[in-house]
Amino acid sequence: MSIPGARRGLMLVLSSPSGAGKTTMTKRLLATDPQISLSVSATTRKPRVGEIDGQDYQFVDQDHFDRMVQTGQFLEWATVFGNRYGTPRGPVEQALTEGRDILFDIDWQGTQQLRQSQSGGDLVSIFLLPPSLEELESRLKQRASDSADVITQRMSRAADEISHWAEYDYILVNDDPGQCLHEIRSILTTERLRRERQRGLAGFVRDLLAGE
Ligand SMILES: Nc1nc2c(ncn2[C@@H]2O[C@H](COP(=O)(O)OP(=O)(O)O)[C@@H](O)[C@H]2O)c(=O)[nH]1
Numbered sequence: 001m002s003i004p005g006a007r008r009g010l011m012l013v014l015s016s017p018s019g020a021g022k023t024t025m026t027k028r029l030l031a032t033d034p035q036i037s038l039s040v041s042a043t044t045r046k047p048r049v050g051e052i053d054g055q056d057y058q059f060v061d062q063d064h065f066d067r068m069v070q071t072g073q074f075l076e077w078a079t080v081f082g083n084r085y086g087t088p089r090g091p092v093e094q095a096l097t098e099g100r101d102i103l104f105d106i107d108w109q110g111t112q113q114l115r116q117s118q119s120g121g122d123l124v125s126i127f128l129l130p131p132s133l134e135e136l137e138s139r140l141k142q143r144a145s146d147s148a149d150v151i152t153q154r155m156s157r158a159a160d161e162i163s164h165w166a167e168y169d170y171i172l173v174n175d176d177p178g179q180c181l182h183e184i185r186s187i188l189t190t191e192r193l194r195r196e197r198q199r200g201l202a203g204f205v206r207d208l209l210a211g212e
């Protein structure tokens with residue numbers, strides 16, 4: 001009798017208003033869980049100091065992005081803060097087929113599109129809230145990667161982004177980062193065990209009952 005092990009991969013989405021901690025949680029999760037890999041988005045945004053092309057984002061110009069749209073290379077794409085962001089289709093489809101999990105740091109527009117896609121059943125979505133708007137602003141300032149204008153623009157969009165909270169499966173308040181990571185890992189552990197994701201269960205139970 002073989003114990004069921006292989007399962008379908010899942011798509012774990014992390015969304016939040018800018019500055020609430022998606023990138024921080026993404027990096028910590030990737031560093032502690034070898035079974036999940038990041039969907040590297042393409043963007044027309046300019047790289048921040050320390051961001052690596054091909055690792056944090058695939059940085060492309062507007063023409064290149066348009067060509068990717070026209071040739072159907074995106075699973076979803078959206079305009080956020082005046083820049084375009086999109087999820088390349090190929091690596092996601094390959095990961096799911098091979099039973100590997102994939103992590104997305106994308107906004108509510110992208111999450112809606114993934115939910116409606118063919119792979120919508122493989123989606124698990126988490127929305128991160130900041131403990132307060134004051135704390136959100138102080139995190140954006142402390143990150144020191146954006147100009148004052150950009151920070152104002154991101155703060156003015158925060159309420160709009162937060163208004164989509166109820167579209168997500170799980171809501172976490174990112175106060176203590178260690179606690180938040182623990183909660184994300186707990187969700188992942190539980191979702192991996194869902195009956196419909198486990199392959200070979202029916203055969204396992206049949207053999208179990210037959211005493212084999
Ligand atoms: N729809 C969509 N949104 C994305 C994608 N990649 C990043 N985003 C979102 O775009 C927004 C801006 O990202 P970024 O410029 O890195 O700033 P951040 O908010 O500080 O992470 C965030 O809400 C990201 O989650 C993508 O491929 N698709």
Ligand SMILES: Nc1ncnc2c1ncn2[C@@H]1O[C@H](COP(=O)(O)OP(=O)(O)O)[C@@H](O)[C@H]1O
Binds near residue numbers: 016017021142143176
């Ligand atoms: N729980 C937390 N407590 C305090 N600071 C945090 C926490 N999570 C993230 N930060 C800091 O806040 C800033 C914004 O976080 P980041 O992960 O870049 O957010 P996002 O990707 O959602 O825009 C960074 O400087 C990060 O180090």
